[in-house]
Amino acid sequence: MSTPDQRLRERLERITSPVEPDVDRHLDRSLTRGRRLQIVRRAAIATGTLAVVILVAVVGQRVLDGSSDRIPAGTPTPTVSAPMDIDGTWTASVTGPDVEAALAADGLGTWTDQLLDDLGGNLPVELALTIEDGTYAISADGEVVKEGDVEIRGNDLVLSVDPNGVTVLDATVGADGLTFTFVSNSTQPYPPDMVPEEAVQRVLFTSVPFERT
Amino acid sequence: MDRQHEEYSWFFRTEFTGVVRTVYLILHDRQRAEDAAQDAFAQLFVHWSKVSAYDRPDAWVRRVAIRRAVKMLSRDRIRHVLERQEERTVPGPATIDPGLIDALRSLPPQQRAAIALFYLEDRPTSEVAQMLGCSESTAKVHLHRARQRLAQTLGKEWIDVDA
Numbered sequence: 001m002s003t004p005d006q007r008l009r010e011r012l013e014r015i016t017s018p019v020e021p022d023v024d025r026h027l028d029r030s031l032t033r034g035r036r037l038q039i040v041r042r043a044a045i046a047t048g049t050l051a052v053v054i055l056v057a058v059v060g061q062r063v064l065d066g067s068s069d070r071i072p073a074g075t076p077t078p079t080v081s082a083p084m085d086i087d088g089t090w091t092a093s094v095t096g097p098d099v100e101a102a103l104a105a106d107g108l109g110t111w112t113d114q115l116l117d118d119l120g121g122n123l124p125v126e127l128a129l130t131i132e133d134g135t136y137a138i139s140a141d142g143e144v145v146k147e148g149d150v151e152i153r154g155n156d157l158v159l160s161v162d163p164n165g166v167t168v169l170d171a172t173v174g175a176d177g178l179t180f181t182f183v184s185n186s187t188q189p190y191p192p193d194m195v196p197e198e199a200v201q202r203v204l205f206t207s208v209p210f211e212r213t
Numbered sequence: 214m215d216r217q218h219e220e221y222s223w224f225f226r227t228e229f230t231g232v233v234r235t236v237y238l239i240l241h242d243r244q245r246a247e248d249a250a251q252d253a254f255a256q257l258f259v260h261w262s263k264v265s266a267y268d269r270p271d272a273w274v275r276r277v278a279i280r281r282a283v284k285m286l287s288r289d290r291i292r293h294v295l296e297r298q299e300e301r302t303v304p305g306p307a308t309i310d311p312g313l314i315d316a317l318r319s320l321p322p323q324q325r326a327a328i329a330l331f332y333l334e335d336r337p338t339s340e341v342a343q344m345l346g347c348s349e350s351t352a353k354v355h356l357h358r359a360r361q362r363l364a365q366t367l368g369k370e371w372i373d374v375d376a
Contacts, residue, residue, distance in 0.1 A: 005332065008363070008372050011313050012333045016234035018309065021247050027225050030251060031218070034258025130346065133260060135277065137346045147280050147346065149256075 086152065086171060090129045090178050090210035094203065099123075102207035103199055106182070111199045129178075129210055138204055146204060161187055167201045177209040221261050225254060228271050231334070232278050238329035239282040239322060241314055249285060253278035275334075276344040279326050286322040316366040323347075324359035331356055 099116060103109050116123070129138045136159060137147035148160035152171075157180070159167045165187030169180040182205070187197040229250060237246040257264060257274045264270045317325055323345060330341045342352035364372045 004370055004372050007370075008367075009332045009335070011310055012238065012329070015309050015313060016237055016333060019230075019234050019237050019243055019246070021230060021233045021250075023226055023229050026229060026247065026251055026254075027222060030225060030254045030258060031222075033251070033255040034261075037255060037259045133263070133273070134256075135280075137280070139347065147284060 086157070086173065086178065087132050088130070089213045090131075091213050092127045092129075092177075092208045092210045093124045094127060094207050095124045098207040099203050102202045106198075106202060108196070108199045108202065111195045114195050115199060115203055127204065127210070128213075129205075140204075146200075156183060161185070161197060161201070165197065167197070167205075169201075169205055177211040179209045180205040182206050217261060217265075220265060221258060224265070224270065228274065229254065232275055235275065235329045235334060236278050236282045238317060238333060239279065239325045240286060241318060245285060246282070249281040250278050252281050272340060272344060275330075276346070279330075279344055280346065283322040283326055286325075313367065316363050319366065320359050320362060324355050324362070327352060327355040328359050328363070 096116060100109070100112050103112050103115070125140045127138060127140055130136065131150055134149055134151070135147070136150040138145060146159075146161060150160070151158040155170055155172070157169045157171045159169065161167050165185060167185045167187075168183040170183050172179045172181075182198070182202050185198045185201055232250045232253065233243075233246050236249045237243060240246050240249065253274050256277055257270070260273075264273045267273060317328065320328065326345055327341055330336045330344055331338070336344075338352050338356065339349050341356070342349040345352055345355070347355075360372050
């Protein structure tokens, strides 16, 4: 490292060296919070497993009951899908018409111009979605725009978008790639002149299918 | 305490302070830096059996902490713009080198993080990229722009713009 850089490094060390957190206190807190998170996670997994067991039991009982309770022809049969293999990096290219279509379909068309401005008028924008280890990050032209924790519940992806909200998307992996359908968003309402979180999420996730890279 | 908890506790004691210091360079707020690091280590606890088998579990927890810090800062900036306020922080133990703090504060969140990882933690650009969740070329752009801006504020005797 060159001399000026070494000097900068020393200045940074001087700024940070007095920062001495109480490690023991934080360790206790971390263990407590970590255990609580583990319990919540296990409960979510157990709930999902229980739902599958009940579904299998109900369907099995119907089969054992025979013709008295036969499912009429043409009725969709409940299926239990395998866990989605969704971890990895997915990319998509979003054009102006994609943005307009994604917003217009859901009555959010008034935000189209502002969102196009936020994207820098630089269309198409290249999206990259990375999902791994229970976290996600989505970038637009290399700049991370949303990131946080992600939880897979059946076919739904539950994304934390900020501390006061989550977005739920229905995910399908098929021949077209990874397709999301917007289900809900619980973010606190934004000020009236700001683009609502739902509009941002719809453009980022639902406007076009993602391809695995 | 079982073996996993012992290993986690040892790792925590080894790494926590370093993570807080790095995040402090991004947030310039000691309390929030500790909160972001705390969040990251709580997540690490949940995934410890898997992450501890990685070559660099320290990289994993830094990545989570830095992402949380960058997210906090981005959210703050939106709020400050909306409320037309200056960035408010609770500074560290003393206002050491306020010139450098002000210069860092002028940088966007990703550039602050790149500077902290590259200079304070002495990490190569490949690891900086990994922790920022971007390509190595993007990380180099963040670093280059950060250096340029710091050189404008601090003077070229403090930073090598062409490094």
